[in-house]
Amino acid sequence: MPSLKEYFASIFGRKSAQKPSYAARDQRTWLYPDVHNATQMVVGTGQSVGIERSHNEDALLVLTGQLAGSQPLPDFGLFVVADGMGGHRAGEVASAVSIRTVARMITQDTVIHLLNNDHSMPESPLQDLLREALEEANRAVVEEVPGGGTTLTAAVLLGPQLTIGHVGDTRAYYIRDGKTEILTRDHSLVERLKELGQLTAEEASVHPQRNVLYRAIGQGANLEVDVFTHPLPKGGGHLLICSDGLWGVVPDDKIQRIVNNAPHPQIAAQELITAANIAGGPDNITVILVRFPKD
Amino acid sequence: MQKTTRQLGEQENKNEALDRLQAGTTLQERYLVLGMLGSGGMSSVYKGRDLHFPNVTKLVAIKEMVNLIADQSMYDMVVKNFEREADLLAALSHPAIPTIYDNFTHKNRSYLVMEFIDGDDLEAILDEIDGFIPEERVVTWAIEICDVLSYLHNHKPQPIIFRDIKPSNVMVDHHNHVRLIDFGIARHFQPGEKGTMIGTEGYSPPEQYRGEASPAGDIYALGATMHHLLTRRDPRLEPPFSFTERPIRDINPTVSPELENVINSALAYDPKERFPSAALMKEALISTAKRTGLLSRPSVAAVIAQSDKIEEIWKFECEDEVRGSPLVDNGTVYIGCYDNNIYALDAKTGDFQWKYATEGGIAGKPAVEDGIVFIGSEDNRLYALTANRGGLVWTYYAEGSFHSSPTLADGHVFIGSDDHRLHVVNQATGRRAWRVEANAPIWSTPLVNEERVYFGCESGDFYCYDFKAELKWRKKAKRGVTSSPLLIEDMIYFGSRDWTLYALEAENGYQIWRFRMGGATISTPAFFDGMLYIGCGDNNIYALDARHAREIWRYEADHQVTGSPTVHEGSVYIGSVDGSLYCIDHKTGRLRWRYHTEGPITGTPAVVGNTVYIGSTDHRIYAVLA
Numbered sequence: 001m002p003s004l005k006e007y008f009a010s011i012f013g014r015k016s017a018q019k020p021s022y023a024a025r026d027q028r029t030w031l032y033p034d035v036h037n038a039t040q041m042v043v044g045t046g047q048s049v050g051i052e053r054s055h056n057e058d059a060l061l062v063l064t065g066q067l068a069g070s071q072p073l074p075d076f077g078l079f080v081v082a083d084g085m086g087g088h089r090a091g092e093v094a095s096a097v098s099i100r101t102v103a104r105m106i107t108q109d110t111v112i113h114l115l116n117n118d119h120s121m122p123e124s125p126l127q128d129l130l131r132e133a134l135e136e137a138n139r140a141v142v143e144e145v146p147g148g149g150t151t152l153t154a155a156v157l158l159g160p161q162l163t164i165g166h167v168g169d170t171r172a173y174y175i176r177d178g179k180t181e182i183l184t185r186d187h188s189l190v191e192r193l194k195e196l197g198q199l200t201a202e203e204a205s206v207h208p209q210r211n212v213l214y215r216a217i218g219q220g221a222n223l224e225v226d227v228f229t230h231p232l233p234k235g236g237g238h239l240l241i242c243s244d245g246l247w248g249v250v251p252d253d254k255i256q257r258i259v260n261n262a263p264h265p266q267i268a269a270q271e272l273i274t275a276a277n278i279a280g281g282p283d284n285i286t287v288i289l290v291r292f293p294k295d
Numbered sequence: 296m297q298k299t300t301r302q303l304g305e306q307e308n309k310n311e312a313l314d315r316l317q318a319g320t321t322l323q324e325r326y327l328v329l330g331m332l333g334s335g336g337m338s339s340v341y342k343g344r345d346l347h348f349p350n351v352t353k354l355v356a357i358k359e360m361v362n363l364i365a366d367q368s369m370y371d372m373v374v375k376n377f378e379r380e381a382d383l384l385a386a387l388s389h390p391a392i393p394t395i396y397d398n399f400t401h402k403n404r405s406y407l408v409m410e411f412i413d414g415d416d417l418e419a420i421l422d423e424i425d426g427f428i429p430e431e432r433v434v435t436w437a438i439e440i441c442d443v444l445s446y447l448h449n450h451k452p453q454p455i456i457f458r459d460i461k462p463s464n465v466m467v468d469h470h471n472h473v474r475l476i477d478f479g480i481a482r483h484f485q486p487g488e489k490g491t492m493i494g495t496e497g498y499s500p501p502e503q504y505r506g507e508a509s510p511a512g513d514i515y516a517l518g519a520t521m522h523h524l525l526t527r528r529d530p531r532l533e534p535p536f537s538f539t540e541r542p543i544r545d546i547n548p549t550v551s552p553e554l555e556n557v558i559n560s561a562l563a564y565d566p567k568e569r570f571p572s573a574a575l576m577k578e579a580l581i582s583t584a585k586r587t588g589l590l591s592r593p594s595v596a597a598v599i600a601q602s603d604k605i606e607e608i609w610k611f612e613c614e615d616e617v618r619g620s621p622l623v624d625n626g627t628v629y630i631g632c633y634d635n636n637i638y639a640l641d642a643k644t645g646d647f648q649w650k651y652a653t654e655g656g657i658a659g660k661p662a663v664e665d666g667i668v669f670i671g672s673e674d675n676r677l678y679a680l681t682a683n684r685g686g687l688v689w690t691y692y693a694e695g696s697f698h699s700s701p702t703l704a705d706g707h708v709f710i711g712s713d714d715h716r717l718h719v720v721n722q723a724t725g726r727r728a729w730r731v732e733a734n735a736p737i738w739s740t741p742l743v744n745e746e747r748v749y750f751g752c753e754s755g756d757f758y759c760y761d762f763k764a765e766l767k768w769r770k771k772a773k774r775g776v777t778s779s780p781l782l783i784e785d786m787i788y789f790g791s792r793d794w795t796l797y798a799l800e801a802e803n804g805y806q807i808w809r810f811r812m813g814g815a816t817i818s819t820p821a822f823f824d825g826m827l828y829i830g831c832g833d834n835n836i837y838a839l840d841a842r843h844a845r846e847i848w849r850y851e852a853d854h855q856v857t858g859s860p861t862v863h864e865g866s867v868y869i870g871s872v873d874g875s876l877y878c879i880d881h882k883t884g885r886l887r888w889r890y891h892t893e894g895p896i897t898g899t900p901a902v903v904g905n906t907v908y909i910g911s912t913d914h915r916i917y918a919v920l921a
Contacts (some may be wrong), residue, residue, distance in 0.1 A: 008623070126807050126808070192537075209504065
């Protein structure tokens, strides 16, 4: 007979939330059916403050659109994760302000254009629009959130192409057929040292300066943004965008296993969060997982 | 763990502002504080006056360190470090190192009294000057820094590594001599010792982050400092260790290639590839200053083969300019010429097989399928000829000349004409299947994929039609699109006379990126290994990363590059109006060889096996060894 305390812990405590029982999964499977053969894009998200931190400085945003009929539109999606930093709540404000700014700019410059009846196209290339959106977010943080900064990784889906704007160490991955491909390049000191062959991956993972970024939103007037375009994975696959609360804690192969095995991206996203918390949850954890159809 | 960036970290430090000494304070009843010179970390430097010299104003610099550490052993260590610095400095004697006069500790503050240097540090000098600092000044300073580094590195019993060379730690006095200040982190060097990691990110060498400090690290930091002085690009605002991504002469072309080479050697990632000593770097700088260039020749000399060393396999003489591009199929080269003929030549020997005379010049590139060769002519006709003998199968009439090349797909010939139309002609019968109107003559060669046809025209419009002749999308460039589209991974790439290379998403024509060049282009891009290659009217051949339009390299020819590149086994082959056929390493942009013809080359080379085929306006067709 468990004590009352254990009983409540089993219902409300962290432990029960961390270890998904099969019963819990069955229940979620009812809510989130198997979408391996879906013909549409399916999105899952998850966020957790983690175990060690007292408040959440991460932010996430998902916008998707679909227009079918005689004048169809390509699938549209905007997926953003930002990981704020800086004391006195500046971090959470910086990530929130940035994510709103990017979403507003992309909506104005891209989404509204898609809905024009004259089929006109934005004058500027998408990569330029995305770069400008992140630069605008930088201006907003520099002006409105002194002492605050944030990473930001934004992916714009337009038809079969995914265009990514990226600053900091929030990562984007393609996960497919047992392959995990990292799309972004961390703007961190240790990553740079790794690129130059000065640190091995093992040394980097325990390096005392592994959390030092050399580029982030809110750092100064001039921001250099990485912008690039990847075609969607042929034969289907996943886009994962996550803060270092996930990738710094849960190994790649485990992430891949969870993503490929879960029937629905929402379940996978929750299981990823759980895995990071079981591993100690040293930081905020944010996950966006998009499953693309085979077609 | 808390995530930080350098800037944020510095801001936090500033918030912990320390009590500062007020002007008028006297220390040890001897040093009158006149004002603050600077502060950083736990220490501040003040300007003071030594009252033991009442009849003259003897100025001193007073370095104050406030110890705020609660932990006693750490506290003691910090004091010990300070005393060590004092001892170290007191033992040194070099004109570029400030003389030490005194040191004392009072409560939780330690003081070092030293020579006051009247001058500016290099950071202040850089801030004052609007343009670039002249090369000569930078070299003069660097030579003196090498001198003092050499002194420190050869210090006995142990070498001293300065560990923090950067513009703000180098003062220039009124005699234009260099003085090193702030020995705060200088330390005795013990080979193999792993130390704590301190240093200004941006100037410090990569190996310093592994805790290694060596003379080569000071040499790197000096190179970094010189790079900053000459380019005005602050490395603290750039990715770490990215100097080589900002070549000095790209930013400041007035710098000599010799000096750039010296600095690049100092900035090598691998300490073993840097100058082995400050003395040798000084030597290199002196020889640079003398412009002898002795020590500063490019270490990797570009291997440029002369055209007489390029093996010519054969050449074939025509009666007029060859502007079109060759097609090689089944051992035969097919190529059109402005003498109105299309020629068929043996690819191995260049022997004439047949020719067919049209009634106009031929600008395009032939296409071949199932034993039939297709070519358009300026006589308004599209010809279908037997590949083995050049016998006429059929002709198709347009209302304008053909400059576009035929594209074969799904049993049809797709070709643009000066009559503003894209014609789709049945390959077997020569009858028109359908055609669509454009806004201007079509010189661009259509691209066909998955029941869609993509092409540009001379008004700058770029079209995507489906096979029902229904417009799927249209994009407008500001000038003509003569360049032909390229389709890679659902992206369409083409150049325009508006100086731009466009990347559009193929499904809907959304513009993903554009790349601006220095002139108009009519060249058709080529793709290989994630990179795009294109020629341009600004004389350059560009190589870009296809994912984000970043320039990887450019190669400057002697004249416009209107021809299109062909990539084959790691080499980019492209002709120029300067008459040369260039072979360039696809990764580095280094010239492998160039082969000179007597007239401008406007066509696209064909590469089959080990042979490159190209026509020239010198009336000849060439086959040379790839």
